[in-house]
Amino acid sequence: MIRWWISALHLAELFVSSVVHVLYGFYMFSTVVAGDLSQAWNERFFKPNASIEVKREDPSGTDVDGLPPILLVNCIFGFGKGRVGGLSYFAGAEKKDERVLVPDLGSLTSIYDRARELFYYLKGGRVDYGEEHSKACGHSQFGRIYEQGHYQEWNEDHPIHFVGHSAGAQVVRVLQQMLADKAFEGYENTSEDWVLSLTSLSGAFNGTTRIYLDGMQPEDGRTMKPICLLQLCRLGVIIYDWLDIPWLKAYYSFGFEHFNMSWKKVGLWGLVECLLGNAGPIATGDWILPDLTIQGSIKLNCHLQTFPNTLYFSYATKCTRKILGVTVPSGIIGIHPLLFMRVLQMSQWRHPPDVSPPCKGYRDEDWQDNDGAMNTISSTHPRLPIEHPSCFVVNDYDCLPLQPGIWYYKIVEADHILFILNRERAGVQFDLIYDSIFERCRKHVFRKTPQTLPNQAP
Numbered sequence: 417m418i419r420w421w422i423s424a425l426h427l428a429e430l431f432v433s434s435v436v437h438v439l440y441g442f443y444m445f446s447t448v449v450a451g452d453l454s455q456a457w458n459e460r461f462f463k464p465n466a467s468i469e470v471k472r473e474d475p476s477g478t479d480v481d482g483l484p485p486i487l488l489v490n491c492i493f494g495f496g497k498g499r500v501g502g503l504s505y506f507a508g509a510e511k512k513d514e515r516v517l518v519p520d521l522g523s524l525t526s527i528y529d530r531a532r533e534l535f536y537y538l539k540g541g542r543v544d545y546g547e548e549h550s551k552a553c554g555h556s557q558f559g560r561i562y563e564q565g566h567y568q569e570w571n572e573d574h575p576i577h578f579v580g581h582s583a584g585a586q587v588v589r590v591l592q593q594m595l596a597d598k599a600f601e602g603y604e605n606t607s608e609d610w611v612l613s614l615t616s617l618s619g620a621f622n623g624t625t626r627i628y629l630d631g632m633q634p635e636d637g638r639t640m641k642p643i644c645l646l647q648l649c650r651l652g653v654i655i656y657d658w659l660d661i662p663w664l665k666a667y668y669s670f671g672f673e674h675f676n677m678s679w680k681k682v683g684l685w686g687l688v689e690c691l692l693g694n695a696g697p698i699a700t701g702d703w704i705l706p707d708l709t710i711q712g713s714i715k716l717n718c719h720l721q722t723f724p725n726t727l728y729f730s731y732a733t734k735c736t737r738k739i740l741g742v743t744v745p746s747g748i749i750g751i752h753p754l755l756f757m758r759v760l761q762m763s764q765w766r767h768p769p770d771v772s773p774p775c776k777g778y779r780d781e782d783w784q785d786n787d788g789a790m791n792t793i794s795s796t797h798p799r800l801p802i803e804h805p806s807c808f809v810v811n812d813y814d815c816l817p818l819q820p821g822i823w824y825y826k827i828v829e830a831d832h833i834l835f836i837l838n839r840e841r842a843g844v845q846f847d848l849i850y851d852s853i854f855e856r857c858r859k860h861v862f863r864k865t866p867q868t869l870p871n872q873a874p
Contacts, residue, residue, distance in 0.1 A: 417784070433645050433757070440754050444837075448501040448667070484612055485567055486857055487517045487578040489534065489584030491620075492704050496520025500668055506581070507839040509850045512837035513858070517566050522671015524653060525697070527583060527707045527716065529671075531591040533559065535600055538576070544601060546676065554695065557676045571605070575612035577857040581600075583704060583834060584789060585619035586713075586731075589720050589798075596723065597651050608723040615853050616730040618787055618832050619758045622717070622794035623710035623774070625765045625783050626758055632785025634771050637709030638701055646705060650698050654690045672697055710774035722804040727818050729856065730825040731849065732795035733787040733832060743784040751831050752841075755788025759831070761787040775800050789832035797823030812852050 490496060490505045497510075497518040510516040519537045521530045529545060536543045543559035550557040558587050570576060588611065594600065596608035628634045631644025641645050653670050660678035676682065677690060690696040697703040703872040706712045722728065735758060738748045743763040745751055751759055763784045767773060785792040793799070797806040806823040809815050815824050828849070834842045835849055842849075 417734045419534050427643075429757075430643065430648075434648055435756060436538060436757075437645070444500075444503075445667070448503050451501055451503075461798070468546070484574065484576055485515050485517050486513055486579060486854065487519065487538075489519065489578060489580040490521065490523070491580075491582030491584050491589055491618075491836075492708070493523050494521075494581070494584070495523060495668060503837075506837055507835070507837055507842070507846065508836075509839075509846075512850055513854045519566070521587070523669070524701045524704050525671040526704055527590050528586050529674075529702065530587045530704075531594060534587060534591050535594070535673075536562055536565070538565055538567045538570050539603070540568055541813070543674075546599075548871045550674075553697070553700045553704065555675045555697070555700075570608055570610060572609045575610050577613045577615070578611060579615045579617065580619065580854060581617045582832065583620045583708060585614065585616035586621060586716065589616050589621075590716065592723065593720050593725070596721070608721075609725050611723075611726050613727040613729070613857060615856070616728075617835055617849075618790050619730055619795050620708055620790055621730075621796075621798045621802045622791075623711065623713035624708055624762075624786075624790050624794055625710070625767075626762055626786070626789055626791075627705060627709045629758065629761050629765065631704065632709050634768055634774070637711030637774065638706045651691065654687070654696060654698075658687045658690070672703075710800070712780075713794075714775060717798055717800055717802075720798065722821060722823065726819040728797070728823045729818075729821045729853075730795065730797055730823055732792050732825055732827050733790070733830045733834070734785045734792040734827060735759055735787055735829065736785045736792075743781075746829065751788065752833055755831050755833070759786060759788040762788070762791065787830065787832040792827065796825040796827070812856070816826065816854070 454656060488506050488510060494505050495503075496505065496522060499520050504510065504518075510518050517538075519534060521533050521537075525533070528549065532545050533543050540562045542561045545555070545559060546559055547557050567574075567576065580586070580588045592608050592611045592614070595606040595610050598604055598606050600606060623637075627637075631640045631646035633639045633641060640650070652675065653672070656664070657670060657672050657675075657677040658679050660680060677686065677696055679687065682689075682695075687694065690699070693699050735746045735751050735755075736743050738744075745759045745763065746757060748756065763786060764779050765783065767778065782793050783791045787795075796802045796808075804823055805821065806825060806868065807815060809824050809826045812826070818824065828845075829841075830845065835846060839846050
């Protein structure tokens, strides 16, 4: 009888979670479509009489194009510039600096695939996922074509600042390791020094226990429970990609085009094979969710280094507190409705006692503080399987001058999506975080000589 009650509670929780996520997704999509229709209506019927272009002059005479770009990398289910209508994933933070790039990477593709896409986004050319990897994962070796790279001069003398949200930070780490390993065919001179700095917002460095709550099996971190939220997500993604509706894909894409799941290529039987788990990214494990388990993160981290010439800064987030020794959500109003239930569940998560712990020295209590998607302990700096050099920061200015090769980290009271999508919700904290990031990139991170900024005398 007790088992029946437990099963009923699990199904009720799955139903509530599914409804909340679907409603939020529908709200976001309908808001964007309505905004685009409104803009198109205004442009159609209320055209201005004249188009006047105002050219901004830089009073200091500084060439803005000479500054290293700051590149913002999105997380799971994220999107870049040009997708989801006029919506900004980073809530307009890209407007805070003269030279910011926001790539559109696969929102559910593996961290490996996203790192490959990011390289060709910058250098240009056709995305090459690598012959060996592509054969092992059952997809095409080549992906989309970038006719012109967004920063073709990228090299050791022209490095880039990277800012990654959640899994986006781990994507940059994988990319930097690929640069160090000279893993891109035709580019024999790459090095880790192409990355000037990496700033992480709620970084997914060591995995998250939320993945197990959503349906990943704690036993291996790769397979899913038969009935769970991730199974519903899997079905939706497969059908969405198989239908291959052009105008929908123009709005949003999961990034699985290189798996060729469209009905035009695989037909009805191809859909059946994907739904049965015999084909596609989920079948081969080449998607982002396994990379976000603790086991998957350890597998990635085994090959990733912290490099001596790159500056690393991390903002770890939490929205929990302890009451009488029990970790609970820090409040109701300050936590997004999409995340509140997960904050509570993650704070009470217990690894199954009959399953081997995911890492050496694992303790449930260390992983209780969280932001609704990522455990705070996972977001500070790489810890597993070997802890990298780190320094806890209370005040940004206390750690100046910054030393490369060390993970400076700061803990911020916020949920996982406070600094994306909705600027008004974050309020003044939004400006404080991004202003400090861009100021650090422009004033405190350089290898040769300090940069002369626009509106600043040399």
